[in-house]
Structure formats: C-alpha cells, structure tokens
Amino acid sequence: MITIEGFSPLQREIADRIWSMDTEHEVQSYIYGLPRRQRRQAWVVMQMIIAAELDTYMEVTDEVQSYLSSIS
DSSP states (O other), rough: OOOTTTTOOOHHHHHHHHHHOOHHHHHHHHHHHHHHHHHHHHHHHHHHHHHHHHHHHOOOHHHHHHHHHHHO
C-alpha cells in the first residue's frame, strides 16, 4: 500500500478507489465518470500514485518533482 502525505479526505477516497482497480480501463472509466471538478482531482491523485510507485523503484529527480508540482 502506498502512503502519500497531505491528501484531503476526498483525495484519499479517490486514491483508495484507484488503487483497488486492476486495469487502466477501469481507472479511466472511473475518472471520466466523475463530475468535472472531481475529475481534475482524480487525475492529480493518479499522477501522485504513479510518482510514488516509481519512487519506490528509482530515484525521483528534481526535474520530475518540479513537473509533478506544476500539474497540481
């Protein structure tokens, strides 16, 4: 299980739902089914999950962290 600090309760709920899904298609269907405002939050959460998972396998450079900060 990934732990990402600083998520709001809504972002935690979105992250839990995304994390429980098995396929990219499920994730995309879930995100596109959300209201527009929550959809943006879900995309950010998904990117944070990906970054956190990648961070467990490789070092995240300052450039990558800067990019991730720019999309939130």
